[in-house]
Amino acid sequence: xxxxxxxxxxxxxxxxxxxxxxxxxxxxxxxxxxxxxxxxxxxxxxxxxxxxxxxxxxxxxxxxxxxxxxxxxxxxxxxxxxxxxxxxxxxxxxxxxxxxxxxxxxxxxxxxxxxxxxxxxxxxxxxxxxxxxxxxxxxxxxxxxxxxxxxxxxxxxxxxxxxxxxxxxxxxxxxxxxxxxxxxxxxxxxxxxxxxxxxxxxxxxxxxxxxxxxxxxxxxxxxxxxxxxxxxxxxxxxxxxxxxxxxxxxxxxxxxxxxxxxxxxxxxxxxxxxxxxxxxxxxxxxxxxxxxxxxxxxxxxxxxxxxxxxxxxxxxxxxxxxxxxxxxxxxxxxxxxxxxxxxxxxxxx
Amino acid sequence: xxxxxxxxxxxxxxxxxxxxxxxxxxxxxxxxxxxxxxxxxxxxxxxxxxxxxxxxxxxxxxxxxxxxxxxxxxxxxxxxxxxxxxxxxxxxxxxxxxxxxxxxxxxxxxxxxxxxxxxxxxxxxxxxxxxxxxxxxxxxxxxxxxxxxxxxxxxxxxxxxxxxxxxxxxxxxxxxxxxxxxxxxxxxxxxxxxxxxxxxxxxxxxxxxxxxxxxxxxxxxxxxxxxxxxxxxxxxxxxxxxxxxxxxxxxxxxxxxxxxxxxxxxxxxxxxxxxxxxxxxxxxxxxxx
Numbered sequence: 001x002x003x004x005x006x007x008x009x010x011x012x013x014x015x016x017x018x019x020x021x022x023x024x025x026x027x028x029x030x031x032x033x034x035x036x037x038x039x040x041x042x043x044x045x046x047x048x049x050x051x052x053x054x055x056x057x058x059x060x061x062x063x064x065x066x067x068x069x070x071x072x073x074x075x076x077x078x079x080x081x082x083x084x085x086x087x088x089x090x091x092x093x094x095x096x097x098x099x100x101x102x103x104x105x106x107x108x109x110x111x112x113x114x115x116x117x118x119x120x121x122x123x124x125x126x127x128x129x130x131x132x133x134x135x136x137x138x139x140x141x142x143x144x145x146x147x148x149x150x151x152x153x154x155x156x157x158x159x160x161x162x163x164x165x166x167x168x169x170x171x172x173x174x175x176x177x178x179x180x181x182x183x184x185x186x187x188x189x190x191x192x193x194x195x196x197x198x199x200x201x202x203x204x205x206x207x208x209x210x211x212x213x214x215x216x217x218x219x220x221x222x223x224x225x226x227x228x229x230x231x232x233x234x235x236x237x238x239x240x241x242x243x244x245x246x247x248x249x250x251x252x253x254x255x256x257x258x259x260x261x262x263x264x265x266x267x268x269x270x271x272x273x274x275x276x277x278x279x280x281x282x283x284x285x286x287x288x289x290x291x292x293x294x295x296x297x298x299x300x301x302x303x304x305x306x307x308x309x310x311x312x313x314x315x316x317x318x319x320x321x322x323x324x325x326x327x328x329x330x331x332x333x334x335x336x337x338x339x340x341x342x343x344x345x346x347x348x349x
Numbered sequence: 350x351x352x353x354x355x356x357x358x359x360x361x362x363x364x365x366x367x368x369x370x371x372x373x374x375x376x377x378x379x380x381x382x383x384x385x386x387x388x389x390x391x392x393x394x395x396x397x398x399x400x401x402x403x404x405x406x407x408x409x410x411x412x413x414x415x416x417x418x419x420x421x422x423x424x425x426x427x428x429x430x431x432x433x434x435x436x437x438x439x440x441x442x443x444x445x446x447x448x449x450x451x452x453x454x455x456x457x458x459x460x461x462x463x464x465x466x467x468x469x470x471x472x473x474x475x476x477x478x479x480x481x482x483x484x485x486x487x488x489x490x491x492x493x494x495x496x497x498x499x500x501x502x503x504x505x506x507x508x509x510x511x512x513x514x515x516x517x518x519x520x521x522x523x524x525x526x527x528x529x530x531x532x533x534x535x536x537x538x539x540x541x542x543x544x545x546x547x548x549x550x551x552x553x554x555x556x557x558x559x560x561x562x563x564x565x566x567x568x569x570x571x572x573x574x575x576x577x578x579x580x581x582x583x584x585x586x587x588x589x590x591x592x593x594x595x596x597x598x599x600x601x602x603x604x605x606x607x608x609x610x611x612x613x614x615x616x617x618x619x620x621x622x623x624x625x626x627x628x629x630x631x632x633x634x635x636x637x638x
Contacts, residue, residue, distance in 0.1 A: 062465050064541050068458035069470065072451035075511030079489065080477055086488035097491060146377055157378055159624060160385045166562075166620045167389075168570040170591045171609030175388045178395070178602065184404040186391075193406075221384065233632035253370075274479075282481040285572045289592070306483045306573075313487040314577065322487050330484045337479050 005049060012046045090323035097317055108324035118325060120300040121308040124212060125332075128304065129280040131216035136276055137269070140224040144231035145261070158232075162225040169222075173289035176218060180205040211291050211302045218290060219283070227272050234268030235261070270344045277336050281329060282306055305329050392613075396420055396606035403602040420607035427604060430611075432583055433590035438615070440502055440586065441568045444509045448564045449557055452515030457545045459516070460523035461531050471520075474513040483573075490577055504578040509568050515560055522556035522633055523549065558623040559630030565619050587612045 016039055023035035048056045091109070094102045112118050147158050164172065180187050182204040191197040205214045238261065246256045284306035291302035298307050305325060313322035390411070395403045397416040424430050458464070459471055489508070490499075498504040526549070534544045550557075575586045585593070591608050598604065 061463070065458045065462040065464035065467075068462070068541070068545070069455045072455040072511050072516060073470065075451065075507065076474070076477075076513060076516075079492075079507050079511060080485070080513065081473065083485040083489035083492055084477065084480060086492065087485040090488055097494075142377075143381065146374060146381075149374065151374060151378065157381065158628075159621070161381060162620065162624070163385055163389060163617070166566055166613075166616050168588060168591075168609070168612050168616065169572060170588045170595070171392070171612050172388060174591075174595060174605055174609060175392050175395075178403070179388065179391060181404070186404075186406060186409070189406045225385075229628055229631050232628050236628070236632055278479060278481060282483045284483065288572075309483060309487065310573070310577075313490070319487055319491065326484045326487065329481065333479060333481060 009046065009050055012042055012049070016042050016046065087323050087326060090320055091327045093320040093323075095319045097319055104320065108321050109327075111321070112324065112328065117300065117303065118308060121303040121305050121325075122328070124301070124303055125281060125283065125305045127212050128215055128219075128283055129277060131212070132219045132280050133273060133276045135216065136220045136224055136227060137272055139220055140227035140272070141231050141265075141269075143224060143228045144235055145257075147228070148232060148235045158229075161228055164222045164224075165226045167222075169285050169289055172222070173218070173286070177206065177290060180214065182206070206291055207299070208301060215283075215286055215290060215302070219280075219286060222286075223276075223279070227276065230272055231265070231268060234265050238264045266344075266347065270340065274337055274340055277340070278333055281333050281336075284310070392606050392609055395602055396610045398603050400600060400602055403606075417603055420603045421611070424604050424608045424611065427598075428590060428594050428608075429582065430587075430590065430608065433585055433587045434611075436502060436579075436584060437569060437586045437588075440505050440509075441565055441615075443506055444568045445561055445564045447506065447510035448512065448515050449560060451511060452560070453519045453550065453553065453557065454545070455516050456519030456523055457541075457549055459520045460526075461528065461544075461549075462541065474516050477513045478517060486573075486577065493578070499578065500580045500584055502579070502584060505568075505571075505574055508574055508578070509564075509571070512564075515564070518560055519553070519556055522553055522630075525633055526552060555626040555630035555633055557630075558626035562620055562623055562627065566616055569616050 019035055019039040019042065023032050023039065026032040026035060044056045044058050092103060092105060094104045094108075143161060147154055147161070151157070179185050182188060182202060187205075188197075188202045191202060192199060203210055205211070242260050242264070243256060246260055251259070283304050287298055287302055287304050287307060292298050298304070305328070309322045309325045309329070312318045312325065394411050397418060397420060398413050399417050402410075402413050459467065493499060493504050493507070498507065530548060531544055534548055539547070570588060571586075572588045572592070575589050579585055579589065587608075591605070591612060594608065595605055
């Protein structure tokens with residue numbers, strides 16, 4: 001037994017010496033690093049055998065690190081990673097949750113283009129994104145610039161612009177549906193009393209062609225405070241010297257924005273646009289609460305992808321089909337995010 | 350003499366420019382205030398009105414002659430509002446606590462320790478941030494149902510408490526804390542757990558406050574998660590309960606508004622308490638990109 005140990009130690013020593021020499025003579029830095037790393041693993045083995053340590057110091061270090069991660073990672077793996085894998089598989093099956101799963105290949109996806117409800121939901125989701133993303137970005141940036149100036153009551157204004165984000169959707173959408181109520185609401189009353197709009201042509205904000213506009217405006221109102229805070233953080237990272245230099249060169253306010261603020265905020269804008277896009281694609285509750293009837297169902301004019309996923313999964317129990325729609329949602333988000341990444345890379349170069 | 354007049358003229362034009370700028374600035378702020386506050390003022394006002402008075406425009410009064418305070422009493426008996434509040438408070442506190450604890454714990458490891466498969470594990474977190482929950486909510490529900498978590502508050506806790514976003518955010522913050530601080534503590538013989546609890550945690554107030562606001566708001570106001578999982582009346586949250594109430598008594602606006610006001614108070618309180626760390630927190634967690 002001891003002989004064997006001595007032999008092993010000798011072997012390891014020789015191997016380590018060889019690797020050391022090789023790494024000394026190696027000129028390519030990457031290869032050199034590889035050799036050194038190899039030697040280090042051998043050394044760990046060597047130490048473990050030589051001093052009869054069951055667990056090497058390295059392993060101990062790893063274990064400590066894992067113990068930090070474990071509480072979160074276990075929950076994350078079980079409740080997020082596994083369902084994600086499952087979602088990809090489910091999209092290629094037909095399943096009602098009780099009977100055995102049937103694999104049907106791509107037939108779920110093949111059905112999608114002919115499904116008028118799906119097409120309407122997809123169209124509405126895209127319209128909603130196209131309307132909401134740029135508008136929210138512009139408004140929140142403008143707001144952040146205004147609230148980054150020295151104005152009286154700045155803290156107050158910052159706080160109130162965050163109110164809508166904090167407020168619960170159910171409560172605040174009810175208020176909106178009261179204020180913009182087609183017949184009784186004060187907004188339409190103002191249109192009629194002050195601007196003389198005929199009672200019959202008063203707009204109905206929650207159905208037909210106007211409903212998407214209402215959804216977009218509501219989202220901008222609700223979420224601009226959130227993105228404003230992100231922009232504020234970005235603005236505060238811009239060095240004041242840049243503006244001083246700009247002033248000395250006689251730059252106008254617009255020029256300062258165009259040539260200092262905007263380029264300096266590029267990575268912030270990138271982050272804001274990515275987050276906004278992801279959040280827009282998963283719109284659901286806003287649509288349900290503003291445009292859903294008393295039964296909470298959405299008509300085709302306001303249906304969105306997540307609503308269609310929910311309906312297929314939990315009303316019709318077509319789990320495979322629901323997952324196929326979910327995959328479309330995922331691919332959309334992925335593609336848009338990748339395009340934005342590529343664009344950001346190009347600007348950087 | 351003439352140079353002085355030019356100077357005076359220039360000063361006058363600068364003054365006028367500044368005045369115009371100030372004017373527009375305050376105009377924007379005025380519009381902002383109106384747009385932000387009117388819905389909330391409407392909510393407060395409607396919550397003490399009778400259903401007949403809510404939409405009365407001629408004349409519109411902010412506070413009715415006889416405020417209907419009974420709305421705030423009736424809401425507790427008309428629907429099991431107390432149960433809803435209890436469930437929501439329970440869920441929000443547990444989820445927020447778990448989220449803060451587990452993500453700051455994991456984030457410390459990702460930011461300050463070296464270990465095998467670190468990059469791979471972190472990639473798993475990053476990749477799921479861009480993955481909307483709605484994409485995998487269906488298989489997640491099937492799985493939870495198999496685990497016997499359907500119609501259990503525990504399901505919502507499992508769903509919300511281990512987000513990738515929290516880990517990512519906290520790691521960004523810890524990345525900004527100099528490594529020398531940890532090294533010095535290690536030389537002094539502190540264990541990693543002690544470094545985390547004695548040095549890192551006290552430093553991370555802004556990041557923790559920001560994460561608290563995000564998690565608290567998200568859990569308190571979540572609608573789709575509870576809608577999928579919580580079926581029985583005694584498990585429902587405030588959001589579900591309010592929505593149900595609106596479905597049943599759609600014309601009882603005063604009561605609905607009273608419930609809405611009550612549902613806002615805790616979130617607003619948490620936000621106002623923590624907001625002084627907020628911008629700093631967003632800035633230092635790299636959320637600005």
